[in-house]
Amino acid sequence: MNGTDAWTLLTILGLAALTVLTRCFFFLFDQPWTLAPWVQRGLVYAPMAALSAVVLPEVLTVQGHAISHWQDARPWAAALGVAYYFWRRGVMGTIVVGMAVYLPLHIGLGW
Numbered sequence: 265m266n267g268t269d270a271w272t273l274l275t276i277l278g279l280a281a282l283t284v285l286t287r288c289f290f291f292l293f294d295q296p297w298t299l300a301p302w303v304q305r306g307l308v309y310a311p312m313a314a315l316s317a318v319v320l321p322e323v324l325t326v327q328g329h330a331i332s333h334w335q336d337a338r339p340w341a342a343a344l345g346v347a348y349y350f351w352r353r354g355v356m357g358t359i360v361v362g363m364a365v366y367l368p369l370h371i372g373l374g375w
Contacts, residue, residue, distance in 0.1 A: 336375055
């Protein structure tokens with residue numbers, strides 16, 4: 265075996281061991297884990313923060329730069345989808361409204 269193969273094998277074994285350790289971490293202890301109250305309060309906001317971190321850059325930027333003109337279908341679709349959600353509180357309707365705005369603007373007008 266040359267050096268590259270040994271390093272590749274060592275890396276694979278190390279990552280496998282790390283994966284097993286992190287997946288089984290909570291089974292290694294007999295006592296149940298409790299989180300601090302401030303951590304539990306913070307975890308309530310984690311899904312919204314993660315969703316915002318993924319969706320907002322996709323809606324508000326083009327190739328890493330802020331949208332500089334109003335003729336982009338994504339912010340309009342997102343704004344009307346959010347408005348529908350706050351009006352009716354329905355996730356499926358939000359998706360339908362967002363796509364009903366996005367597709368004609370993007371495909372029809374080329375925005």
